[in-house]
Amino acid sequence: MSSNAFTPGIVPGRxxxxxxxxxxxxxxxxxxxxxxxxxxxxxxxxxxxxxxxxCPTDIDIPLFIRQIATGTPDAAAKTILSQNIMxxxxxxxxxxxxxxxxxxVREMAEGKPVLIGQLQRYATDHLQEQGIHPFSRAAVxxxxxxxxxxxxxxxxxxxxxxxxxxxxxxxxxxxxxxxLNEYGIAxxxxxxxYAQSEVDWLLKIGGIQIDYGKRLGGDITLAGLRSAHDxxxxxxxxxxxxxxxxxxxxxxxxxxxxxxxxxxxxxxxFADVPxxxxxxxxxxxxxxxxxxxxxxxxxxxxxxxxxxxxxxxxNASVFEQDLAASKGVRIVTHAMPKAVIxxxxxxxxxxxxxxxxxxxxxxxxxxxxxxxxxxIGQTLVGEDLPELxxxxxxxxxxxxxxxxxxxxxxxxxxxGDDLTVTAVAEGRDAAMDIHATLxx
Amino acid sequence: xxxxxxxxxxxKSPNPFWLASAPPTDKExxxxxxxxxxxxxxxxKTLGLDPHVVNVNGPRYGAVYGADRRLLGxxxxxxxxxxxxxxxxDEIKVVKRDYxxxxxxxxxxxxxxxxxxxxxxxxxxETGADGVELNFGCPHGMSERGMGSxxxxxxxxxxxxxxxxxxxxxxxxxxxxxxxxxxxxxxxxAAMKGGADxxxxxxxxxxxxxxxxxxxAPEPTIDGKGAHGGYCGPAVKPIALNMVAEIARDxxxxxxxxxxxxxxxxxRDAAExxxxxxxxxxVCTAAMTYGFKIVQEMISGLSDYMDSxxxxxxxxxxxxxxxxxxxxxxxxxxxVAKAKINQDLCISCGRCFAACExxxxxxxxxxxxxxxxxxxxxxxxxxxCVNVCPVEDCITMEAMAPGTTDPRTGKVVEPDYANWTTHxxxxxxxxxx
Numbered sequence: 001m002s003s004n005a006f007t008p009g010i011v012p013g014r015x016x017x018x019x020x021x022x023x024x025x026x027x028x029x030x031x032x033x034x035x036x037x038x039x040x041x042x043x044x045x046x047x048x049x050x051x052x053x054x055c056p057t058d059i060d061i062p063l064f065i066r067q068i069a070t071g072t073p074d075a076a077a078k079t080i081l082s083q084n085i086m087x088x089x090x091x092x093x094x095x096x097x098x099x100x101x102x103x104x105v106r107e108m109a110e111g112k113p114v115l116i117g118q119l120q121r122y123a124t125d126h127l128q129e130q131g132i133h134p135f136s137r138a139a140v141x142x143x144x145x146x147x148x149x150x151x152x153x154x155x156x157x158x159x160x161x162x163x164x165x166x167x168x169x170x171x172x173x174x175x176x177x178x179x180l181n182e183y184g185i186a187x188x189x190x191x192x193x194y195a196q197s198e199v200d201w202l203l204k205i206g207g208i209q210i211d212y213g214k215r216l217g218g219d220i221t222l223a224g225l226r227s228a229h230d231x232x233x234x235x236x237x238x239x240x241x242x243x244x245x246x247x248x249x250x251x252x253x254x255x256x257x258x259x260x261x262x263x264x265x266x267x268x269x270f271a272d273v274p275x276x277x278x279x280x281x282x283x284x285x286x287x288x289x290x291x292x293x294x295x296x297x298x299x300x301x302x303x304x305x306x307x308x309x310x311x312x313x314x315n316a317s318v319f320e321q322d323l324a325a326s327k328g329v330r331i332v333t334h335a336m337p338k339a340v341i342x343x344x345x346x347x348x349x350x351x352x353x354x355x356x357x358x359x360x361x362x363x364x365x366x367x368x369x370x371x372x373x374x375x376i377g378q379t380l381v382g383e384d385l386p387e388l389x390x391x392x393x394x395x396x397x398x399x400x401x402x403x404x405x406x407x408x409x410x411x412x413x414x415x416g417d418d419l420t421v422t423a424v425a426e427g428r429d430a431a432m433d434i435h436a437t438l439x440x
Numbered sequence: 441x442x443x444x445x446x447x448x449x450x451x452k453s454p455n456p457f458w459l460a461s462a463p464p465t466d467k468e469x470x471x472x473x474x475x476x477x478x479x480x481x482x483x484x485k486t487l488g489l490d491p492h493v494v495n496v497n498g499p500r501y502g503a504v505y506g507a508d509r510r511l512l513g514x515x516x517x518x519x520x521x522x523x524x525x526x527x528x529x530d531e532i533k534v535v536k537r538d539y540x541x542x543x544x545x546x547x548x549x550x551x552x553x554x555x556x557x558x559x560x561x562x563x564x565x566e567t568g569a570d571g572v573e574l575n576f577g578c579p580h581g582m583s584e585r586g587m588g589s590x591x592x593x594x595x596x597x598x599x600x601x602x603x604x605x606x607x608x609x610x611x612x613x614x615x616x617x618x619x620x621x622x623x624x625x626x627x628x629x630a631a632m633k634g635g636a637d638x639x640x641x642x643x644x645x646x647x648x649x650x651x652x653x654x655x656x657a658p659e660p661t662i663d664g665k666g667a668h669g670g671y672c673g674p675a676v677k678p679i680a681l682n683m684v685a686e687i688a689r690d691x692x693x694x695x696x697x698x699x700x701x702x703x704x705x706x707x708r709d710a711a712e713x714x715x716x717x718x719x720x721x722x723v724c725t726a727a728m729t730y731g732f733k734i735v736q737e738m739i740s741g742l743s744d745y746m747d748s749x750x751x752x753x754x755x756x757x758x759x760x761x762x763x764x765x766x767x768x769x770x771x772x773x774x775x776v777a778k779a780k781i782n783q784d785l786c787i788s789c790g791r792c793f794a795a796c797e798x799x800x801x802x803x804x805x806x807x808x809x810x811x812x813x814x815x816x817x818x819x820x821x822x823x824x825c826v827n828v829c830p831v832e833d834c835i836t837m838e839a840m841a842p843g844t845t846d847p848r849t850g851k852v853v854e855p856d857y858a859n860w861t862t863h864x865x866x867x868x869x870x871x872x873x
Contacts, residue, residue, distance in 0.1 A: 047790030
């Protein structure tokens with residue numbers, strides 16, 4: 001590899017081979033035993049704790065932290081996993097600074113919350129690395145449930161159903177399970193193949209069969225699933241990416257951030273993943289930050305994240321914004337793409353500066369760009385789906401759709417944040433309702 | 441910088457901080473380091489008769505930890521010095537020669553017969569030491585051989601041995617008391633009757649710090665077995681403070697000088713012991729935990745405190761809180777307080793609510809938005825909410841002004857002092873009428 005940061009165009013190997021593992025190392029290495037005890041001791045064991053309320057899966061956080069503090073991390077893990085079967089991944093990817101840790105009374109008191117996310121990882125890793133699966137199946141009911149999508153919502157739903165004695169078939173279009181855990185999360189948040197380890201661990205419950213390479217609307221249909229199974233859960237996520245509304249947006253080098261993130265996760269070697277010299281990411285959410293940070297980690301010279309509103313409106317948390325800034329990503333706000341310029345491939349991108357009402361101010365910004373990533377949201381894709389609410393599947397509180405015997409949860413369902421932890425909660429709650437329905 | 445000079449039963453030292461008789465004062469090397477660090481005096485680790493004792497060759501200490509492995513309590517099964525008597529005497533002599541301004545007390549423990557005391561006391565006098573401390577306190581090992589706390593638990597023995605010692609030396613005699621008794625005033629009285637110049641307390645408390653749940657053996661574990669040790673460190677301070685106060689406020693004990701010992705870790709701890717009647721203090725566990733340098737904080741802290749109070753001598757602290765130590769029956773029952781929660785400081789953890797609701801008087805209300813307020817109608821001013829609140833000064837106990845009505849009892853707060861002895865519910869009070 002003779003490329004470096006200054007090499008023009010989209011090329012791999014901008015850094016020395018040995019630099020990549022350091023660049024993409026664990027964002028928050030696991031707490032060691034003593035660190036965990038010190039961190040756990042800071043928990044006040046609040047009454048009716050605000051952190052529990054803030055957790056979409058209602059994990060009994062003070063209890064699991066006390067279990068860590070008293071030297072029983074495996075008991076802590078059971079407390080976590082009984083509410084959130086993907087507590088291990090959530091410990092890594094949850095925006096805790098907007099959820100449990102934001103609600104922590106010590107955040108209010110000192111601006112330093114208890115390290116809930118890191119403690120959760122300490123406990124779940126401790127249990128999972130021993131290969132212990134602490135749940136077992138109830139007597140088999142003979143009922144069969146189809147789960148479409150092996151992402152957080154689908155797997156959460158499948159696990160709970162299997163635990164309750166139902167037989168589950170999970171259909172997924174990809175060759176691997178995990179959904180966004182496997183394809184859509186920054187590499188440094190889930191190192192060492194954790195997403196697949198977690199799936200393997202989750203499947204130890206038994207009673208779950210995964211049918212890979214099956215896409216809804218292609219190899220399988222909702223009607224077919226409804227007739228073959230006693231119930232169907234849709235956890236199909238958002239398969240499409242919003243298009244860039246700017247002149248010249250079809251030029252080479254204008255790509256989807258989700259594909260870049262997926263390529264990085266699936267790459268044999270980070271050095272093989274090409275990246276531009278001047279990278280521009282358009283968007284203000286987690287996907288935008290994940291793409292921008294990783295472009296920088298791959299050795300891009302300039303990475304600029306451009307968002308059309310102010311920082312306070314960005315979906316990416318302050319922590320994520322600061323992380324991006326600390327890695328050298330420049331964040332530009334109040335700018336909307338106007339034109340992608342270049343002869344075949346993108347060379348520059350021009351933005352209109354806009355006011356709070358999104359109206360052009362007359363000022364513009366031009367950025368050199370040989371790679372542009374779209375990270376302006378994903379959309380639901382599919383035909384013959386249940387009734388929608390806006391752009392997503394309409395569901396009740398327990399995930400029931402407009403179709404009898406069909407439930408939905410996760411990003412494809414209306415309501416709730418598009419977070420792993422929310423998807424897990426929705427999958428779990430739908431499973432409980434499916435179980436109640438099937439055993440009524 | 442206040443004058444910290446101390447004169448305890450005629451023994452002068454540049455400050456009132458002595459190292460207690462214990463592992464830190466076992467050898468010349470350690471004691472020289474202590475004096476270089478600034479300690480006002482030492483009580484040399486207890487001497488005994490030859491052949492010298494031996495110690496176990498496994499763990500001697502066990503610990504109780506707080507957060508972040510902060511040592512809260514230490515337990516030890518070490519015996520008295522395990523070196524020849526003459527070695528210790530030689531070292532004491534040269535150290536005292538080199539540090540004439542520091543207090544040098546020698547702790548002694550020999551069998552409960554007069555001859556051994558007659559034998560050892562002149563040897564100690566010959567070193568130039570300033571005084572002796574009689575170790576009637578160690579609760580482990582030596583007590584099985586009829587010494588240490590085996591003597592300290594029998595007031596008659598204390599009096600007898602103290603009398604022998606006083607009869608056989610010109611040196612001031614301090615009697616070190618064991619807390620492993622039911623009434624600390626009894627051994628103190630015995631020491632006084634025997635002619636002791638002072639008492640020092642407390643020695644360590646019988647203890648097992650923990651149990652190894654794999655071996656099912658007490659800690660520290662020696663080859664699968666454990667024996668009780670002596671407990672010390674910050675955890676024992678409240679017990680020691682009470683015992684010091686019990687002696688200090690007993691008129692029958694004639695204000696016998698007290699050297700305060702028991703978990704003293706900071707200047708504040710030292711000042712508290714002194715306020716309850718200790719003429720000086722002895723420290724061990726804090727030095728064993730942090731090293732001898734801590735005395736610098738004790739010196740600067742006590743000095744700053746005295747300056748802030750306008751005190752010019754440490755003696756002005758000694759005993760100052762004693763008149764305020766009383767019996768329950770004399771506490772003012774007309775004093776009525778209510779808890780008050782400062783909403784600006786409250787972080788809404790709800791610990792006060794859980795404590796009050798589950799274990800006390802249901803006197804704290806919790807709103808939907810996690811605002812916690814005291815229900816005066818129910819609050820008995822127990823103080824539990826204050827104690828469990830993680831934020832200092834967030835919850836306070838506010839006295840009700842005389843003339844106002846306590847909503848809990850519906851009674852007007854009386855301005856006058858009235859205690860249990862005259863309370864109508866007291867059968868003894870009624871009987872006296």
